Amino acid sequence: MEIQFLGAAREVGRSAILLQTKQSKLLLDYGLKLGGEDNRTALRPLPVHGYLDAVILSHAHLDHCGAIPHLFQSAEPSVYMNPATLPITEMLIRDSMHIARQRKQETYNNSTFKRMLRNVKPVPYNQFHSPTQDISFKFSDAGHILGSCMTQIKTNGMNVFYTGDYKNTDTHMHKGAKKPGESEVLIIEATYGAREHPDRKKLEKDFIESIRAVIEAGGSVVLPAFAVGRTQEIVTLLYSNKIHAPVYMDGMGRAISEIYLDYSKNVKDYDEFYGAMKWVNWITHHKQREQVFNEPSVVVTTAGMLSGGPVMEYLPELRTLRNSALFFTGFQVPGTPGRIMLEEKKMEFDDVNVNFSNIDIKYFDFSAHCDEHGVKKFISGCNPKLVLVQHGEEEQCEDVVDWVEQEIGCFAFAPKLREKFKVEDFV
Numbered sequence: 001m002e003i004q005f006l007g008a009a010r011e012v013g014r015s016a017i018l019l020q021t022k023q024s025k026l027l028l029d030y031g032l033k034l035g036g037e038d039n040r041t042a043l044r045p046l047p048v049h050g051y052l053d054a055v056i057l058s059h060a061h062l063d064h065c066g067a068i069p070h071l072f073q074s075a076e077p078s079v080y081m082n083p084a085t086l087p088i089t090e091m092l093i094r095d096s097m098h099i100a101r102q103r104k105q106e107t108y109n110n111s112t113f114k115r116m117l118r119n120v121k122p123v124p125y126n127q128f129h130s131p132t133q134d135i136s137f138k139f140s141d142a143g144h145i146l147g148s149c150m151t152q153i154k155t156n157g158m159n160v161f162y163t164g165d166y167k168n169t170d171t172h173m174h175k176g177a178k179k180p181g182e183s184e185v186l187i188i189e190a191t192y193g194a195r196e197h198p199d200r201k202k203l204e205k206d207f208i209e210s211i212r213a214v215i216e217a218g219g220s221v222v223l224p225a226f227a228v229g230r231t232q233e234i235v236t237l238l239y240s241n242k243i244h245a246p247v248y249m250d251g252m253g254r255a256i257s258e259i260y261l262d263y264s265k266n267v268k269d270y271d272e273f274y275g276a277m278k279w280v281n282w283i284t285h286h287k288q289r290e291q292v293f294n295e296p297s298v299v300v301t302t303a304g305m306l307s308g309g310p311v312m313e314y315l316p317e318l319r320t321l322r323n324s325a326l327f328f329t330g331f332q333v334p335g336t337p338g339r340i341m342l343e344e345k346k347m348e349f350d351d352v353n354v355n356f357s358n359i360d361i362k363y364f365d366f367s368a369h370c371d372e373h374g375v376k377k378f379i380s381g382c383n384p385k386l387v388l389v390q391h392g393e394e395e396q397c398e399d400v401v402d403w404v405e406q407e408i409g410c411f412a413f414a415p416k417l418r419e420k421f422k423v424e425d426f427v
């Protein structure tokens with residue numbers, strides 16, 4: 001078997017791994033790298049030439065699925081994914097297609113996207129499927145977002161394990177990913193390969209106390225949150241801690257929450273989540289936004305990095321309110337408006353720099369990825385002969401590679417873009 005990296009090689013974004021055996025050719029993920037130099041373009045993985053049997057999709061985030069429709073301009077592979085991944089993927093790809101068109105960027109057309117949807121094959125967790133003669137695979141819950149999968153691939157008596165994005169400890173929404181069985185080859189993400197997350201319980205306590213302090217001082221809080229997973233988690237956390245102020249949910253997180261409500265078995269504590277969704281005030285009309293700050297309140301809304309969305313409508317007024325706060329609930333990529341706000345307390349509105357130094361701005365690290373400790377624990381549990389470290393910045397990947405070579409003593413690489421590995425040379 002040959003494994004080639006068409007993206008996410010010493011970078012986060014555009015995950016794309018090509019697997020080739022004598023009888024099969026398939027992809028693990030085919031995503032976009034969002035952002036780009038001007039924060040407006042989306043970078044694709046390297047192209048796939050010729051015939052393609054299948055794509056196995058780990059989860060619905062665009063950095064894993066966003067480029068799949070492009071494949072259908074020249075091929076017609078089956079696309080395997082968890083049933084809960086499909087509606088989220090459909091929504092996020094439609095949204096990205098819409099944005100690309102608005103920006104007059106070259107993209108696929110609607111009928112190409114429909115061709116992709118016709119080729120989707122939903123695969124539940126924990127069942128083996130055989131997309132081709134010499135390959136079978138099984139999904140297990142990755143604990144990252146709704147429907148997220150780790151993939152165990154069997155070919156010619158050998159196991160290859162692809163983590164995708166995963167979290168091995170519990171969050172409010174999902175149980176942590178279980179340890180893999182033994183695998184000869186491990187392809188692992190290293191988003192936080194050399195960083196530790198804060199203790200989750202302490203993080204939640206600090207977060208809730210900070211929000212209560214703002215409310216008690218008569219201010220309001222805006223919580224920018226990613227639509228998939230983070231919005232639902234933050235609302236559930238506020239509900240279970242009985243925040244005594246109106247809490248509002250706005251942006252694409254609402255539509256994604258509707259999807260979460262359809263998949264009760266994939267949510268850790270569905271009763272709690274359902275209660276939270278009944279309790280929170282859904283912003284369904286533009287006019288409602290004008291009334292939100294009439295009293296101390298909390299707003300959970302997109303975009304998580306202030307790159308657009310309803311949050312842009314709340315910020316100008318928030319700035320005028322006494323004792324108010326803006327708390328980020330996810331990592332802010334360097335160069336994004338969110339990162340600039342966090343570091344410099346300012347934001348551009350219609351080419352004018354607006355100062356936000358009168359409000360409290362903080363970042364709470366609610367990550368849906370495992371950290372250094374989690375990565376190491378996972379690798380040890382897998383007893384691999386070859387470890388390929390990807391989906392991480394260069395330094396994070398190299399730190400994991402060094403650790404594997406020293407502590408596990410097997411082959412480990414942080415692949416470069418286009419790099420190929422013939423598995424039989426290592427196992």
Ligand SMILES: [Zn+2]
Pocket residue numbers: 059061144165
């Ligand atoms: Zn992800």
Ligand SMILES: [Zn+2]
Pocket residue numbers: 013015061063064165391
């Ligand atoms: Zn990712």
